[in-house]
Amino acid sequence: MFKRTKTLVATIAATTILAGSAWAAGELIINTDTSDPAPKKAFEDVIAGFEAEYPDIEVTWNLFDHEGYKTSIRNFLTADAPDLANWYAGNRMLPYVNAGLFEPIDDVWEENGLNESLASAKGSMTIDGKVWGVPYTYYQWGIYYRKDIFEEQGIDVPKTWDDFIAAGETLKAAGITPITIGTKYLWTAGGVFDYLNLRTNGYDFHMALTKGEVAWTDDRVKATMANWKQLLDADFFIENHAAYSWQEALAPMVQGDAAMYVMGNFAVAPLREAGLTDDQLGFMQFPIINPDVPVAEEAPTDTIHLTANGKNKENAKKFLAYLARADVQTQINETLGQLPIHKDSTVGDDKFLQAGYEMLSNTDGGIAQFFDRDAPAEMAKAGMEGFQEFMVKPDRLDKILERLEKVRARIN
């Protein structure tokens, strides 16, 4: 029954395409989930620019909402594939690569010199020695903090773990919670873990752990958790964080009840909208815990992929090459308020973008994607749930780690 429906859908799709080709020389279908105002505008501009350059190609752009996209991408890739679909780098694209739904585009990288110009992101785009998409934007993670509160309390930007703990103590003495966080949707806790682990054990260990090559009961993981526990025991995080989403957790920071937020650069826009000026808001690198470990950072990359079942492969490759160009990446990231991947692109003059660009350019320890993109999906879910539980009930650490180890053993 299902198969028949599929053929029916395919037939309808085919006839539409035939009908379409009667009046346009070429077609190109793109599906994205960039439905927030800035990303939507950015894609509108890119597509308009592409159409101006290739007037004979008619671009159809299907815009999905963020959450709906995650489930619909599985359906449309198998049943009625567009030519291009946006998604994420790292382990997130693995299921589609394995299922043969994405197509490798080494030729596009080769012909357009992307191996050199997008070199920084090549690692996270490569699976089985092939490249599976074009990265077009990324953004830094770090600590966003209330500069004015720090100045009032006479706190310097903490560089080391001891400074960080001391800064937190000063804030607490003034009745301010050091760090705000909302863990209702779990991933925010993943960000905190990533940084603690990157700073305690370094990039290579972090990657091995998220890939499932190291046991969760390993002593090095326990060392990371011990650092985390130090923060928990000192009440560094806001109370009841499990009841809040990350947006809701912005409120204490805006109101001045909390001073820091471990977050990605996308937090800047809502913080500004809530009334914080650039004089009040600052960005700092997560403090150094183990000075022997090369400093690694977290910067998730967003990407566009060629689907295996799409019908206009040539046009799609033209679009990918267009999107990989320095000027296009400059423009799209200007609108997005994020960082371009192309090494010749210019970064917007926003203070936080410049700070992030500067930080990431000087990162020699490696760049992680994010816990839920580096780890397989099942592990990510179990892991982030464990982190949330740990933040509420630190005493259960051993039980949590054992449970995570059980999940790891099953997945591998």
Place this chain on the structure above:
Amino acid sequence: MTTAALPDTHPPNPKSYWKRNQQRLAPWLFLAPGIAMFVLYVIAPIFQSISISFYAWDGLGEAEYIGIANYVELMDDEDFYTSLKNNVIWLVLYMLALPAGLFVALFLNQTVRGIRIYKSLFFFPFVISQVVVGLVFSWFYDPSFGLFNIVTGWFGADPIAILADERYVTYGIIAAGLWPQTAYCMILYLTGLNAVDPEQIEAARLDNAKGFKMLWYVVLPQLKPATFIAVVVTVIGALRSFDLISIMTDGGPYGTSSVLAFYMYEQAFSEYGFRMGYGAAIAVVLFAIMMIYIAFFLWKMYRDERGG
């Protein structure tokens, strides 16, 4: 001279099959579309789910037959037991909707000016979407500005984050669910009360029955059909509770408010799941639990019908 001259009003057998069996076939023809849909969308998926539960499948690639491994894993899965336990709590506490609904119905079953407005107000929560109910209660429970903590604050209690505390979270969501469910039971009882025989009430009055005795011995037995439906919809409502959990806590904190329906969804379809086989195994367990209820009620109905 013989009857041959009379017109034959009862033509004998040689008639079309349709004419002969019209009476017997007609109901089946009317039922056919319904049966077809039911088989296609209810019966077939049940067997499909059962068969998927024996596979490891991510919904994209090849499904791999793994026998009962999914069930074996379920037996050793803490989250599964948490969900099962929460399902039982839901089942038990959701039954509160029955007495509550009956009480409201009795209260509203009077002729007062503007009673229809009061009835609509009480029925209102059932009409609005569960998503809205979930959001309203999330705000109600919010530890920093929610009404709940403001009120408990008047009595000097510290704010409790109902939805972030594993001890209270399930009860908090059930309370939210009871709000519309009570309205549903109320409407069932209100229609039931309309059908209560006034002569029996009159007769009971003459026998000097009133208050609780009147309710227990005269009114309630007549409400039996309404109670039956109310129990069935409440049990089903409790077992398939999903939307409120998804909206209010997303199963959290750390999975402690999950129920089987939600856990199944999470494992099979959510962002980090896509374990179709495992999800199907959970669904089969949930189905088995429902079957116990359905079988019990079918048996009871059958017994009552025969007895009556």
